[in-house]
Amino acid sequence: MSVAGAGGVQRIRHGLAHAVVLALLVATLGGCASAPGGGSTGGTPSAGASSAASAATALPSWRDGAARQTIVRFVESVTRQGSPEYVPPAERIAVFDNDGTLWSEQPLYFQFFFLLDQVRAAAPQHPEWKSNPAFKAIMANDMAGLMREEKRLLPLIAQANSGMTVDEYDRTIRAWLDTARHPKFNRRYTDLVFQPQLELLNYLRANGFKTFIVSGGTIEFMRPWSERVYGIPPEQVVGSTQSVTYEMRGGQPTLVRGPKLEFINDGAGKPVGIYRQIGRRPILAVGNSDGDLQMLQYTMAGTGSRLAVLVHHDDAEREFAYDRKSGIGKLDRALDEARARGWTVISMQQDWSQIYPSVRTQP
Amino acid sequence: MSVAGAGGVQRIRHGLAHAVVLALLVATLGGCASAPGGGSTGGTPSAGASSAASAATALPSWRDGAARQTIVRFVESVTRQGSPEYVPPAERIAVFDNDGTLWSEQPLYFQFFFLLDQVRAAAPQHPEWKSNPAFKAIMANDMAGLMREEKRLLPLIAQANSGMTVDEYDRTIRAWLDTARHPKFNRRYTDLVFQPQLELLNYLRANGFKTFIVSGGTIEFMRPWSERVYGIPPEQVVGSTQSVTYEMRGGQPTLVRGPKLEFINDGAGKPVGIYRQIGRRPILAVGNSDGDLQMLQYTMAGTGSRLAVLVHHDDAEREFAYDRKSGIGKLDRALDEARARGWTVISMQQDWSQIYPSVRTQP
Numbered sequence: 001m002s003v004a005g006a007g008g009v010q011r012i013r014h015g016l017a018h019a020v021v022l023a024l025l026v027a028t029l030g031g032c033a034s035a036p037g038g039g040s041t042g043g044t045p046s047a048g049a050s051s052a053a054s055a056a057t058a059l060p061s062w063r064d065g066a067a068r069q070t071i072v073r074f075v076e077s078v079t080r081q082g083s084p085e086y087v088p089p090a091e092r093i094a095v096f097d098n099d100g101t102l103w104s105e106q107p108l109y110f111q112f113f114f115l116l117d118q119v120r121a122a123a124p125q126h127p128e129w130k131s132n133p134a135f136k137a138i139m140a141n142d143m144a145g146l147m148r149e150e151k152r153l154l155p156l157i158a159q160a161n162s163g164m165t166v167d168e169y170d171r172t173i174r175a176w177l178d179t180a181r182h183p184k185f186n187r188r189y190t191d192l193v194f195q196p197q198l199e200l201l202n203y204l205r206a207n208g209f210k211t212f213i214v215s216g217g218t219i220e221f222m223r224p225w226s227e228r229v230y231g232i233p234p235e236q237v238v239g240s241t242q243s244v245t246y247e248m249r250g251g252q253p254t255l256v257r258g259p260k261l262e263f264i265n266d267g268a269g270k271p272v273g274i275y276r277q278i279g280r281r282p283i284l285a286v287g288n289s290d291g292d293l294q295m296l297q298y299t300m301a302g303t304g305s306r307l308a309v310l311v312h313h314d315d316a317e318r319e320f321a322y323d324r325k326s327g328i329g330k331l332d333r334a335l336d337e338a339r340a341r342g343w344t345v346i347s348m349q350q351d352w353s354q355i356y357p358s359v360r361t362q363p
Numbered sequence: 364m365s366v367a368g369a370g371g372v373q374r375i376r377h378g379l380a381h382a383v384v385l386a387l388l389v390a391t392l393g394g395c396a397s398a399p400g401g402g403s404t405g406g407t408p409s410a411g412a413s414s415a416a417s418a419a420t421a422l423p424s425w426r427d428g429a430a431r432q433t434i435v436r437f438v439e440s441v442t443r444q445g446s447p448e449y450v451p452p453a454e455r456i457a458v459f460d461n462d463g464t465l466w467s468e469q470p471l472y473f474q475f476f477f478l479l480d481q482v483r484a485a486a487p488q489h490p491e492w493k494s495n496p497a498f499k500a501i502m503a504n505d506m507a508g509l510m511r512e513e514k515r516l517l518p519l520i521a522q523a524n525s526g527m528t529v530d531e532y533d534r535t536i537r538a539w540l541d542t543a544r545h546p547k548f549n550r551r552y553t554d555l556v557f558q559p560q561l562e563l564l565n566y567l568r569a570n571g572f573k574t575f576i577v578s579g580g581t582i583e584f585m586r587p588w589s590e591r592v593y594g595i596p597p598e599q600v601v602g603s604t605q606s607v608t609y610e611m612r613g614g615q616p617t618l619v620r621g622p623k624l625e626f627i628n629d630g631a632g633k634p635v636g637i638y639r640q641i642g643r644r645p646i647l648a649v650g651n652s653d654g655d656l657q658m659l660q661y662t663m664a665g666t667g668s669r670l671a672v673l674v675h676h677d678d679a680e681r682e683f684a685y686d687r688k689s690g691i692g693k694l695d696r697a698l699d700e701a702r703a704r705g706w707t708v709i710s711m712q713q714d715w716s717q718i719y720p721s722v723r724t725q726p
Contacts, residue, residue: 090596166638210598223642233453234642235573236598241639246631246657253660255638268609275529275618276604277640279586279597294609297616 058203061196061354067309067346071200074307078283079207085305089208093282095238095274095295096197098215098222100288100329101311102230103193104182106320108328110189111221114176115157122160129156158259166220166244166255174224187356190229194311196352197286201230209284214238214274216266216291238277240265270295288313293334296343308343310334315349421566424559424717430672430709434563437670441646442570448668452571456645458601458637458658459560461578461585463651463692464674465593466556467545469683471691473552474584477539478520485523492519521622529583529607529618537587550719553592557674559715560649564593572647577601577637579629579654601640603628633658645669651676656697659706671706673697678712 055062055072062068077085078092099105119138129135134152137145146153161169177190185192201211213222213232219239226232243258265273271294274282285292285299288311296308312331314321323331338345348355418425418435425431440448441455462468482501492498497515500508509516524532540553548555564574576585576595582602589595606621628636634657637645648655648662651674659671675694677684686694701708711718 090590093598212598219639219642227453235456235575235640237642244635244638246634246661253634253657253664255634255661271609271616271618272607275607276582277598279582279600294616298609298618301616 055203058206059196059199061199061352063351063353065351067344067351070344071307071309074284074305075204075207075209078305087283087304089210091280091283092204092207092209093212093278093280094204094209094284095212095214095278095282095286095299096201097287097289097292097295098213098217098239100313101194101286101292102197102213103189104319105329106313106322107183109217110182110192111217113180113189114173114221115161117176117180118160118172119156126159132156162242162257162259164257165249166257169220169257170224173221177225185356190225192356193229194352195354195357198230198357200286201232204284205231210236212236212238212274212278212282214265214270214285214295216240216264216269218242218261238265238273240269266291268294271298274298283307285309286311287334289329289331290334291329293337296334297337300341300343308338308341309346310338310343311346311348314347315352315355317349318355319348421569422559422562424562424715426714426716428714430707430714433707434670434672437647437668438567438570438572441668450646450667454643454646455567455570455572456575456641456643457567457572457647458575458577458641458645458649458662459564460650460652460655460658461576461580461602463676464557464649464655465560465576466552467682468692469676469685470546472580473545473555474580476543476552477536477584478524480539480543481523481535482519489522495519525605525620525622527620528612529620532583532620533587536584540588548719553588555719556592557715558717558720561593561720563649564595567647568594573599575599575601575637575641575645577628577633577648577658579603579627579632581605581624601628601636603632629654631657634661637661648672649674650697652692652694653697654692656700659697660700663704663706671701671704672709673701673706674709674711677710678715678718680712681718682711 055068056064059068059072077083078087080086096102099109099111103110116138119135123129123135123139132149132152134146134149134156137143137149138153138156164172177188180189181187182189182192204211211230211232213226213230213236215222215238217239219234219237219241222237222239223234226237227234240261241263243260243262244255245258247254247256249256263269263273267290270292274295281302282295282299283302283305284307285296286309287293287296292310296310300306300308310331312323312335313319313329314323322329323335335345337343346352418431419427422431422435440446441450443449459465462472462474466473479501482498486492486498486502495512495515497509497512497519500506500512501516501519527535540551543552544550545552545555567574574593574595576589576593576599578585578601580602582597582600582604585600585602586597589600590597603624604626606623606625607618608621610617610619612619626632626636630653633655637658644665645658645662646665646668647670648659649672650656650659655673659673663669663671673694675686675698676682676692677686685692686698698708700706709715
């Protein structure tokens with residue numbers, strides 16, 4: 001399946017209006033949390049990294065600077081028995097946004113590429129779409145045309161991404177992730193996760209943290225690969241949810257996808273999603289955009305030692321550079337608040353010696 | 364705070380009509396999963412109990428019979444490396460209903476006692492309630508009167524249980540659990556958990572299972588005590604959810620309870636709740652009523668070795684005896700299906716040598 005060309009895509013992100021962004025694209029914003037290797041649990045921490053030297057070992061893609069030092073100091077203080085900042089393992093909840101925080105999100109949220117490809121794939125079953133201008137725009141990779149036809153686009157996306165069982169949809173997502181390639185890097189999307197964050201997730205888990213994704217993306221899009229790629233099991237993925245109903249199909253109990261987006265786990269929805277699914281206030285939150293602001297505020301409003309971290313996309317050469325003016329992953333109010341409150345801001349350019357893993361993920 | 368007398372309560376459970384049952388009482392039905400002691404994780408199993416002798420040690424309140432044997436055989440088969448039934452730890456998901464499965468649910472769902480007590484407690488702030496017949500019935504412990512006034516009751520309950528922050532409500536629940544007593548046993552509600560199930564939860568976790576509650580009860584009512592009493596951390600409690608919104612109050616980010624019951628995690632809602640929050644199909648499900656039927660069906664419809672278990676309340680002397688005709692915890696269709704499909708049915712009278720823990724819970 002083809003993905004929209006990078007040029008068209010650059011245009012779409014400035015053009016698609018807010019309804020789409022809020023209803024579906026923003027459903028691809030999000031938060032997320034954990035690196036490759038074993039299930040993440042809140043078990044007993046192994047001996048925590050206890051020096052800059054061990055931090056360098058645990059976080060090799062992080063340059064020694066304020067960001068890494070702050071993170072390591074925080075982890076050491078909450079894990080040291082007898083420290084006034086000590087936090088028992090069960091309460092070491094770390095939440096990570098996904099898009100833009102754990103993997104890239106430009107030129108469009110990766111889930112949106114998938115949703116459009118689903119429309120293309122479903123076309124043979126929908127001859128009535130042929131006269132739909134939004135459909136024509138998709139098939140012509142005419143992103144400028146598509147952005148003018150947003151209202152006609154939404155029903156296509158809803159139709160193409162509902163009606164099947166959750167198991168069928170899961171297989172579709174896995175197949176897509178195996179074959180689709182990013183328009184700029186020509187790599188699998190799951191290869192475009194941030195190596196320093198994989199290390200951070202592992203480092204946190206090694207120190208007894210339980211790592212969660214808290215993303216605007218939908219749960220079913222992240223869960224097929226979150227465990228393999230981030231080490232975050234499905235039950236620790238908090239995301240937007242589409243309606244699902246329990247039905248008997250051919251005598252078999254199945255869950256069938258409805259067309260309705262029920263809950264948008266973004267912005268003020270993130271603390272709500274955390275409350276619903278985790279039921280504890282995190283002590284560490286990592287995001288990259290204004291959609292993460294409330295999650296960071298909520299995390300920092302608790303008692304005891306806590307840490308809020310923002311990833312700043314300032315590396316046009318190795319990834320993308322964008323913040324206050326971006327249609328995707330806009331970072332404006334949260335950046336102001338981070339500076340006012342002394343939250344940690346990661347410069348991808350300065351703090352990370354490597355962006356993506358060198359080794360490609362297994363199909 | 365007082366609770367309704369046992370006599371009136373016996374009447375209410377046959378009288379309160381289905382709207383209440385579905386909207387609020389059924390919100391107290393449910394599923395649940397894990398025993399006292401440490402957080403439950405999907406970590407490496409310790410050497411599984413591998414004989415009837417070790418099962419007797421791990422499950423001392425279970426008499427040696429078909430139920431215990433089936434459970435032990437199942438656990439041994441899925442944990443034995445090289446066994447054709449072997450299941451990796453990450454996939455050893457066990458789900459337990461709560462009301463009637465992990466603790467008692469008669470003469471009324473315990474959460475409903477709490478909700479009524481909240482109405483009593485909120486009365487001073489609501490002089491306008493004085494003329495409300497439902498309110499009069501509550502204050503007079505007139506359950507027969509209350510059941511006639513169901514429509515007027517619901518708004519009272521909604522008002523008395525919303526508007527506060529989730530932290531305030533959490534403290535209210537904890538305080539109530541410390542002081543309220545069960546009308547028949549005159550014990551704390553959290554003392555009325557089933558000792559054999561506490562042992563089973565521990566046994567499963569010792570064998571690498573991750574234990575979850577999947578209950579019709581609301582998440583905030585179970586989470587304050589699920590970890591202490593069952594060993595099930597808040598993030599492994601799946602339940603019904605009430606609307607919650609993120610707000611700034613006095614400059615502080617808070618989550619405020621709205622009046623709307625958003626999701627009823629009962630019946631066909633249970634597989635949906637499992638999908639949303641766990642994202643994997645369980646291999647072991649334990650329930651006790653028709654509200655658990657779909658959860659058990661969904662669990663059994665997966666591939667590989669799986670186990671469905673029903674608790675049958677047939678012990679009028681030590682607990683309660685009820686099934687097909689009961690307004691609370693009705694067990695009818697699920698019992699038929701269990702017998703038709705060979706699911707395991709626990710007789711509380713025959714299979715459990717002890718019902719409740721001997722030692723009372725700590726306040």
